[in-house]
Amino acid sequence: MLALDAVLVVLALFSAFAVVELPDGVWGNISSYLLLMPYMLGIAVGISIWLGIQDIQVSAYDSASVGLTSLHAILLTIASVTFSDVAGLQLPLELHAVFGVIFFCLAVGSRAILLQLVLAVYRYSSKHTRVLIYGAGTTGTQLVSALQGHERIQAVAFVDDNKALHGMRVHRLPVYPPSSIAALVKEKQIDRVLLAVPSLSRPKQAQIARKLEQMGLGVQMLPSFSQLIGEEALVNKLTPVSPHSFLGRAEVAQRSGGASAAYTGKVVLISGAGGSIGSELCRQVMECRPAKVILFELSELGLYNIDMELRSMIELEGLDVELVPVLGSVTDSRQVRSVMTKHKVNIVLHAAAYKHVPLVEANPLTGLVNNVFGTQTLAEQAAQAGVERFMLISSDKAVRPTNVMGASKRLAELVLQDMATRQGPTGTVFSMVRFGNVLGSSGSVVPLFQEQLSRGGPLTVTDERVERYFMTVQEAVQLVLQACSFSRGAEVFVLDMGEPVSILKLARQVIESAGYMVRDKENPDGDIEVQITGLRPGEKMSEELTLTGETINTPNPKIFMTREQGLSQIEIAAALRRLREAFVASDEEMARDVVRQWVEGGQACVAKADAS
Structure with missing residues (x-):
């Protein structure tokens, strides 16, 4: 110089x-x-x-x-x-x-x-990434300035919702409307979209990101400059690695596919709509364009969040769907009956349940009453209201359960099998689907590991030999919707979840994906330690998906069906009567007796509880 x-x-x-x-x-x-x-x-x-x-x-x-x-x-x-x-x-x-x-x-x-x-x-000497910037505001223009001297990233154009900017140039880049994105991707060979709209709410950002990802584009969200220099440390603003990265297999790519027609124009009630699985059920059902979606949820906060998100989705995508938020419990027969008859429900997707094993183990009566009697109430009222289809979201922990949560799910399955038998071929089609752990859902292992990692460790694993089946919530829900669309009654569906994943291996992956090294005997100078804490009460080394081990193919190669022996009408009535007596008497031992007597594997469940 x-x-x-x-x-x-x-x-x-x-x-x-x-x-x-x-x-x-x-x-x-x-x-x-x-x-x-x-x-x-x-x-x-x-x-x-x-x-x-x-x-x-x-x-x-x-x-x-x-x-x-x-x-x-x-x-x-x-x-x-x-x-x-x-x-x-x-x-x-x-x-x-x-x-x-x-x-x-x-x-x-x-x-x-x-x-x-x-x-x-x-x-010209190295491959560079051509990016489209969504948002021509302050954050977007700052981003363009930062990228001007970058040798491998080239900002190509802006996309913005503000009509006043369309056709103009900002920082020498043209501004286009969002409707032009598909054409821009082909014309300008866009590789990635950077969302520079931190002022939008998270649900709206998520909706925009989902639409862009469906076009096959990589999407990244940027925080605003004010967020980066706020009171919280920069590291807390960084997005953690997606739980999907730890699946260990290819994710099911198809969406609801041919199942969409089964929900189009229908009235769909989703219980537990504010939960991890229930909220994803809501999102994917909305894509099928039903006439009405009833959000049935016990948690006020959960109901508020999913209701606001879906209303943003309706506004953004121009959907003609009526949303009905209902705050209540599935064990309240009067409220359930009122909702069913008033809205003329066609399909029920029952995801409401207490699912956290240690919490249900510590509160067995509450867990059994909610999961069993809630299913019974919802199923009986659905049959009386003439509902077309009823799908229960069950769990692999229902197979020879060693914990109260799994036993409650198995009893719920038995209730539904009894209802299906009594309905016959002309009544409501009752079916259920089992799948394993959902990556990224509330209380699941990956978010727990990431939280422990953010605190500097250690990551806790109950046993070195523990294995679990995993699915992403998106693929699990899309398979549930398809299974419900072709069910004929009394089926127990199981999903192809690939091979079980070692939890110890998963913990090591979480540490290494964050750029840290595992501290163990072989590497005492590592960053984060994995501690073995011992199996919790009611926990298995590995899970099963069927009682018999035999499965039957269905129209979808990722969905299988199994036929399992249920209880007679007299037996299920006796079990429910005894469980109700236990609840009225607040007698946990009586409730465990019901599990021991009527659930296959229930003896092991009660024995483990007694030992603990």
């Missing part, structure tokens, strides 16, 4: 003598000025070093740097005037002023040209 500025001083002086008319002509005056040239070059280099201009990278040459260059040009002009007077050259002030202006223009222009040359070299 020093050499460049020295050359520019010479060029600027020759140009000034060529522009300004002098009595002795151009060459006569230049020859007399050549004696001063070494001093001018020395002054130019000295001023550049003093101002630090030579240390400014071309990619960081901003308005402040331009100001320093103008000061450099002014000081050189003063030096030229001073040296000329001392040497008695009697050159006009106009010549020195023109020299200063030309030097300034050459210095700024040369750096701009250099920057474009360097960027061109980087872009």
Whole structure:
């Protein structure tokens, strides 16, 4: 940069003598000025070093740097005037002023040209990512400024909802409406979309991201600058690795597919709508364009969140779907009956349940009453109201359960099998689906590991040999919807969940994916330790999906069916009567007796509880 500025001083002086008319002509005056040239070059280099201009990278040459260059040009002009007077050259002030202006223009222009040359070299010598920026506001424009000097990322255009900006240019980039995204992707070969709209609510950002991902685009969300410099540390603003990354197999890619027709124009009631599975059921059912979706939820906060999210979805995607939020319990038969008859429900997706094993183990009566009697109430009222289909969301823990939660799910299955038998081929189609752990759901292992990791560890695993089946909530729900669409009654559906995953291996993956090293005997200098805490009450080493081990194929290769022996009508009535007596008497031991007597594997469940 020093050499460049020295050359520019010479060029600027020759140009000034060529522009300004002098009595002795151009060459006569230049020859007399050549004696001063070494001093001018020395002054130019000295001023550049003093101002630090030579240390400014071309990619960081901003308005402040331009100001320093103008000061450099002014000081050189003063030096030229001073040296000329001392040497008695009697050159006009106009010549020195023109020299200063030309030097300034050459210095700024040369750096701009250099920057474009360097960027061109980087872009043509390595693969670069072409990005579309969603949001032409403050965050978006700051992002473009930050990317201007990047050698591998090229901002191509803006997309913004503000109609006043459409057709305009912001930071030299054109602004398009969101409806043009599909065409832009093909025309401009977009690789990734950066969402620079931190002012939008999270549900709206999620809706935009989902639509972009469906186009096959990679999507990243940016926090605002004010968020990054807020009270919370920057590390807390970074998005953790998605739980989907730990699935260990290809995720089921198809959406509801042919099942959409089974829900289009229907009235769908979703119990537990505010939970992890219930909320995803709501999102995917909405994509099938039903006439009405009834959100049945016990938690006020959960109901509020899913209701607001779905209303944003309706507004954003222009859906003609009526939402009915209902705050209540599935064990309240009067309320359930009122909702069923008032709204003429066609399909019930029953996801409401207490599912956390340790909590239900500590509160067995509450867990059994909610999961068993809630299912019975909802199923009986559905049958009386003439509901077409009823799908129970069950669990792999219902197979030979060793905990109260699993036993409650198995009893709920038996209740539904009894209802299906009593309905016959002309009544409500009752069916159920079992699947394992849902990655990323509330209380699941990956968010727990990530929370432990954020606190600096250790990550806790109950036993080195523990294995579990895993699915993402999106693929589990889309398979549930398809199973419900072709069920004929009394089926127990199980989902293809791949191979079981070692929880110890999963913990190590979470640590390594965050850029840390596992601390163990082989690596005592690692960052995060994995501690073995021992099996919790009612916990299994591994889970099963069927009682018999036999499965039957269905129209979907990812969904299987199993036929399992249920209880007779007399037996299920006796079990429910005994369980109700236990609840009225608040007798946990009596409730465990019901599990021991009527649930296959219930003896192990009660034995473990007694041992604990």
